[in-house]
Amino acid sequence: MGATSRIGAVPVDRDGRPVTADEILEVAGNIVERHGLDALTMRRLSDDLGVAVTSIYWHVGNRDAVLDGLVDRLLDRMETIRAVGATPIERMASLARQLRATLLERQHLVGLAHERDRSPAMFLPVQQALAVELESIGLTGSEAALRLRVLQVHVISSVLMDRAAARNASHGTVDPDLWPTDFPDRELVAALADPAAYDTVFEFGLHVLLSGIDASH
Amino acid sequence: MGATSRIGAVPVDRDGRPVTADEILEVAGNIVERHGLDALTMRRLSDDLGVAVTSIYWHVGNRDAVLDGLVDRLLDRMETIRAVGATPIERMASLARQLRATLLERQHLVGLAHERDRSPAMFLPVQQALAVELESIGLTGSEAALRLRVLQVHVISSVLMDRAAARNASHGTVDPDLWPTDFPDRELVAALADPAAYDTVFEFGLHVLLSGIDASH
DNA sequence: ACCTGAACACCGTTCAAGT
C-alpha cells in the first residue's frame, strides 16, 4: 500500500542527488533494449529512476524527446566503427561485420531510428568508411554508390533474418511444421529450420558480393 | 456538439445493417496502411465504422485480435504469389520481384507480422516456390536452403532501404548535407542521394546473387 | 444476435506549487 513497486528494475538509489539527462537516457535505453519500445512508459521510467514522472519533463522533455535522445546516442556509437584488415576487401568485410554486430546488439533502438527517418544518419559513418575503401580500388561515383548500397542492404537484412530466426528457435523451430509433410526435399526443410545457419548465410552473401566487387574494378 | 467527428475517414453509412468481422478488418487495414500502426485506436476504428467501440469487441475481440486478423489477411495474400518465366533463374527472379512488390505495398502490415513472429509463415509460400526452382537445377538440402535465404534476405533489406530513401526524398534528400563538404568523391555522394536508384540496387544485387546460384549448380 | 453507454485502470502531458 506504500510504494507502488512495479515489475520494473530496482529503482536507482538517490539521496537528494538530482537526476541528469544522461542518467534518464541510460535507464530509458535499458528498458527499450530489454523489454521493447512499448515498455518505455514515462511512469515506468520515472519509477526506475526513483523520481516523479514530471522530473523527466524538466530534464529531457516529453517522451518524444527521450526517444530522440536515445537515437542520438545510437548514432554516436555508429561513429566509432573503424575498418581493420590488410586489403580493401578485408577492410570492407570488417566494416560489414562490425555494422552487423552493432545492429544485432541494439535491435529495438535501430528500429526506432528507422521509424524516425534517421537511418541515413545512422549508416553514414559506415558508408563513408566503405567509400574510402572502394575509392582505393578505383571505384568511385555511381559505381561505388551501387556497391556500397548492396553491401549495406545485405547487412541489414541478415540482421532481420537473424532476429526472426532467434525468436523462432526460442519457441521451438516452427518451420518444419509449416511445410506439407509430403514436400520432397526434407533435408532442405531441416536446413531452413536451423537458426545457427544465419551466420553462414551472412558470410556467404558477403563473400559473394565482395567477390563481385573485387572482380568489377 | 452532436457527432464528435474526428479527423478519420468518413464513417461507413450503415442503416441498422450490422458490422461484420471482415468489414472491421478491411477498415482497420486501411487505417494501418495509410496512417501507421499507432493511428489504429479502437475508438477511431469504431468511428470510421460508424458503430460504438464495444461492437468491435463483440465481432473480432480486442485490439490484439484485430491485429492478428490483419496479419492473417497478409499471409493469405502471400499465398497468391506464383513463379513466371521460362528458365528457373527467370522464375526465381520473378518470385523475388513479386515478393518485393508485395512487401512494398504493405509496409506497416509486414512490420506488424514481423513483430508478431509471423515472418516465417509470411515467407513460407515464396520459400516453397523458390525451393521448387532450386530443385529443378539440382540444388537441394542445405545448399538450396542457403541460397534461398540469401535471396530472401536481399529482397527484405532492399524494401527497407527503399522505404528509408522514399522518406528522405519526401523531405528533401538530406544525405548530401550529412557528408563533409571536403569529401573527395562528390559524384558518389550525389549518387547515394538519388532515391530512384533503389530499383537498380535491387536488380543489381538480384542479378549478382542469381548468377552466383546459376554458376554453383 | 447485435449494439450501447458507463465505468475502470492506465497513459502522456501541463501546471501551479513547493524547496
Added chain:
DNA sequence: ACCTGAACACCGTTCAAGT
C-alpha cells in the same frame, strides 16, 4: 535549479443493460 502532486484528455477493456 530541481522536484512534486493534482488534474486533463486519451486509450484499451469489461460489463450490465438494452433491442
